[in-house]
Amino acid sequence: MTVRPALLITLACLASTTAIGRPVSYVGGWTVIGESDRQSSSALVHYTPSPNMSLGFKTEVNRDSDFAIYSVHPTLLAKRWFGADYQGNLYFHGGIGVASGIHDNPGSDQLAIYGGVMADWETRSLFVSYRNRYLEAGHYAGQFMQAFRAGFAPYEGDSGDLHTWLILEIDHRPSDPDSVTATPLVRFFKGPLLVEAGYNLTVNQPLFNFTYRF
Amino acid sequence: MNLPIKNIAIITALCFCLPATAQEHHDHGNHAEHDMHEHHDHDHQATDSDHAAHDGDQATGGPVLTRTEDIESALADGGEPIVADVLGVVCDFCALAMNKIFGKREEVAAIYVDLDTKALSLVLVPGASMSDQTIADLAVQAGYRIADVRRGDEALGIAS
Numbered sequence: 001m002t003v004r005p006a007l008l009i010t011l012a013c014l015a016s017t018t019a020i021g022r023p024v025s026y027v028g029g030w031t032v033i034g035e036s037d038r039q040s041s042s043a044l045v046h047y048t049p050s051p052n053m054s055l056g057f058k059t060e061v062n063r064d065s066d067f068a069i070y071s072v073h074p075t076l077l078a079k080r081w082f083g084a085d086y087q088g089n090l091y092f093h094g095g096i097g098v099a100s101g102i103h104d105n106p107g108s109d110q111l112a113i114y115g116g117v118m119a120d121w122e123t124r125s126l127f128v129s130y131r132n133r134y135l136e137a138g139h140y141a142g143q144f145m146q147a148f149r150a151g152f153a154p155y156e157g158d159s160g161d162l163h164t165w166l167i168l169e170i171d172h173r174p175s176d177p178d179s180v181t182a183t184p185l186v187r188f189f190k191g192p193l194l195v196e197a198g199y200n201l202t203v204n205q206p207l208f209n210f211t212y213r214f
Numbered sequence: 215m216n217l218p219i220k221n222i223a224i225i226t227a228l229c230f231c232l233p234a235t236a237q238e239h240h241d242h243g244n245h246a247e248h249d250m251h252e253h254h255d256h257d258h259q260a261t262d263s264d265h266a267a268h269d270g271d272q273a274t275g276g277p278v279l280t281r282t283e284d285i286e287s288a289l290a291d292g293g294e295p296i297v298a299d300v301l302g303v304v305c306d307f308c309a310l311a312m313n314k315i316f317g318k319r320e321e322v323a324a325i326y327v328d329l330d331t332k333a334l335s336l337v338l339v340p341g342a343s344m345s346d347q348t349i350a351d352l353a354v355q356a357g358y359r360i361a362d363v364r365r366g367d368e369a370l371g372i373a374s
Contacts, residue, residue: 026311027355051357082301082359084332087308124304124329158329159309189306213310 023075023091024054025213032212038205039064044073052077058095066105067140069112071097088121099137110138127151147171162190178203277331278371288323288337296336297369298349299361303332311356
């Protein structure tokens with residue numbers, strides 16, 4: 001059981017999960033999404049077979065509770081609002097898989113099921129998003145989380161330029177001692193690569209996310 | 215709820231910053247909308263045409279073909295120019311999706327997505343054609359929607 005956690009953590013560092021970038025790509029597109037926040041690190045690789053859904057495989061390492069989840073992860077684009085200067089999206093995301101203990105956690109494998117909603121609205125200079133998730137993973141976890149983001153772009157880049165966003169994330173995890181935390185972050189993206197780096201001021205933890213689309 | 219003072223300060227700062235930025239954007243939006251009306255309502259005015267040429271819109275309505283090196287080359291080869299107004303194109307990932315979907319079509323010789331004008335510029339391979347419906351369907355595959363399509367002289371901004 002020592003190789004798998006190491007592999008997972010490596011994957012999570014190389015890639016890690018959810019609502020950064022667009023969780024549904026263009027038809028035929030592959031996306032690697034990585035997230036590492038105050039509680040977990042995760043990696044999601046997904047394929048988009050239709051304009052309204054993506055299907056992927058996700059690994060998530062919960063560093064606080066020493067368990068990992070390996071899951072199939074579909075995302076449904078329920079609604080997209082179009083305008084000449086804006087775009088809004090409503091997604092349902094979920095997953096089903098196995099939760100296993102890592103490091104010295106002796107817990108047995110458990111069924112893991114999670115699901116939630118993501119929504120965003122953005123123009124070329126303003127951005128707001130919300131996402132939530134409820135996770136049920138047997139004796140490992142029964143967790144709810146939600147996060148709200150608001151940000152702005154200090155300049156409007158064109159196609160192929162380096163795009164920069166300044167974002168504040170407020171997340172709420174009722175089961176955590178620090179239930180509400182704030183993370184200012186900077187987002188850069190250029191072409192197929194999006195990178196976010198931030199620092200959770202409440203619990204003094206770094207945040208690192210990226211999305212690569214091909 | 216454990217919210218240290220520094221977090222509250224950041225939230226407060228953002229609350230002050232966002233409305234100001236939003237107002238600025240709103241003003242820009244109104245300005246653009248106003249300009250669009252100007253272009254439609256006063257096609258004959260020289261000042262309006264000058265402005266249109268400056269910002270990429272033509273008095274005939276809507277953005278014109280964006281001239282990149284590839285597009286100039288494809289035009290020189292005799293391909294048909296097409297400009298499509300795209301709804302929802304607000305980020306570089308949007309442009310990437312359009313490039314991937316349209317770029318793999320045999321009919322397309324050159325492509326450029328202009329985020330400033332929200333326009334997809336295409337030049338077809340000489341002799342090839344692509345219907346408005348095909349363009350709309352491809353845009354849906356990329357995750358977006360086409361509002362209008364202009365071709366030939368209209369796409370080039372040459373008044374007929």
